[in-house]
Amino acid sequence: MSVQVWTWILVGITFSLYFGIAIWARAGSTKEFYVAGGGVSPLANGMATAADWMSAASFISMAGLISFMGYDGSVFLMGWTGGYVLLALLLAPYLRKFGKFTVPDFIGDRYYSNTARTVAVICALIVSFTYVAGQMRGVGIVFSQFLQVPINLGVTIGMFVVLVFAFLGGMKGITYTQVAQYCVLIFAFMVPAIFISIQMTGNPIPQIGMGGKVEGGAFLLDKLDALHTQLGFNEYTSGTKSTWDVFAITLALMVGTAGLPHVIVRFFTVPKVKDARKSAGLALLFIAILYTTAPAIAVFARTNLIETVNNKEYSEIPEWFKNWENTGLIAWADKNNDGKIQYVNGSAVAGKKPIYTDARGEHGQRSISNANDSNNELYVDRDIMVLANPEIANLPNWVIALVAAGGLAAALSTAAGLLLVISTSISHDLIKKQIKPDISEKGELLAARIAIFVAIIIAGLFGIYPPGFVAAVVALAFGLAAASFFPAIILGIFDKRMNNYGAVAGMIVGITLMLFYMIRYKTGLIGVMDPRPASEWWFGTSPEGFGTIAMIVNVIVSVVVSRMTPAPPQHVQEIVEHIRIPSDAGEATHH
């Protein structure tokens, strides 16, 4: 059977599964809608957290990014796992003990102020929308590559699917769908990795195969380092970023992970404080399976890519190369007219992406109009490495199709979690807590469902008109979370003297600074300003790593302002005492 038939079958089966779960797990109360009734077992919560967490970026883009970044890619690996240590040790147990529905709930009560709550809601919305944009795009990419559906139609199908299980089941539906999605995505990620590991190193465990020997007896990593040096790249295991920037990005990603509302809220769904700690550990274990495999895939894919294409005649190149060329994610310009592909260090095109003309070159390749005069003739989009890897390695069709189903599971599960945070922020934190406190349970549930519907439409638009690279956009969401929530929550637990003035000032300064830096050095303002060059970065810190600085500024502002203003009232100090000990956790409640 062809890849396409296999893909339809596997996507069909997994989607029916998600629909089935959605219908089974309909939510009847706000408590079920917001925190799945508070009765999710640590194991299920661990899997759901892992699926919630591992996004289209983790599944589709990360191994590809690492593949091109080598050592520098470590920032994602450490950054997106180390945050769970912070989460487990510094946040999850205390927030569970506090026992409300949302992060703004905590901020609003701990800082006894609706201003603080509102600032938290705005931060949650900015972070979640930045993040969800990447997910919907991921859905579109998978659909278009594997099912030959236009990207925009793919995004629309994805929106519809998320809508069904998020709308019906709220957190309850999402949690149990995510458990299923975790199983699908981890299976889909591991199968090709194991195949390729055996193929290249003879060892079925990719984590070990990565350090194993290839045919001829050399170590794989040494061989890759040698290939890199030969083609003018930096050694794969060395990287090019400055030590400070690697440090800053890793820290921003870790702290951002621990500050992401859609991750934190998962720990409100377990019954006890003890369960919150345990499920954080299980979540990281489930995540680590993918995160320790990804760097192995990166090494395999990188080696395979170089060996398959470099100095090979275009006319003898395998079919996958031409398929991806047709979708615009690979380009080749025969600059020296030898009919062979030369792949060396440097950008092959002027600007970021190839601009295709309608014409075909003499070997049948798609002509591009913006080839530059560097010696590198090949452009490869980083996002395709995981998707193309099984094809490059010549794996069976069902494995290739499996990757598509896994990519969809990863993108949909994360999108659903984020959309829930967005809708909860509106129906619970804004409407119930501020605008209309006397709203009925039914009314609030309806408001939540309307909010999720609107949020999906907006997220879909983001997916159709994407603001850039999937992984790059997601990375910035972490900077925003690091710069806003993390300090406010940590200080709220560990610093009894922290008051509303300090926390609000800190959050506002932190997120404003981060947004300013992001716009100035990364995204630019369309029609007004292009991003400024890297040579002007503050202390040589990239926009991805700037969350670290914005977070430090937030902490300093919070502490200084709080010490110059009155201490928080007695009942708030008692809240802090109360959340520090685990007994009498009670259930997640309204009041």
Add this chain to the structure above:
Amino acid sequence: MTDKQKHATAYWKENLKYLIILLSIWFLVSYGAGILFKDALNNVRLGGFKLGFWFAQQGSIYVFVILIFVYVRLMNKLDKKYGFDE
């Protein structure tokens, strides 16, 4: 101060002590071995891996998982010791 408050204070102190120890290890394996001392550690080999590179892309993650489970154990014991378990 009631007994419960005394217990709570003592419990919190021990909790902070655990946090400092565990977070120091967290910092050492990632920021230490994986970033700051990576170049020095890369002179040592672990099979086909350079050690600094291994910590950055594999080792630190394994240690993170272990750290959380150690924390879970320590805290479960601590809860029992002070009667805060449920």
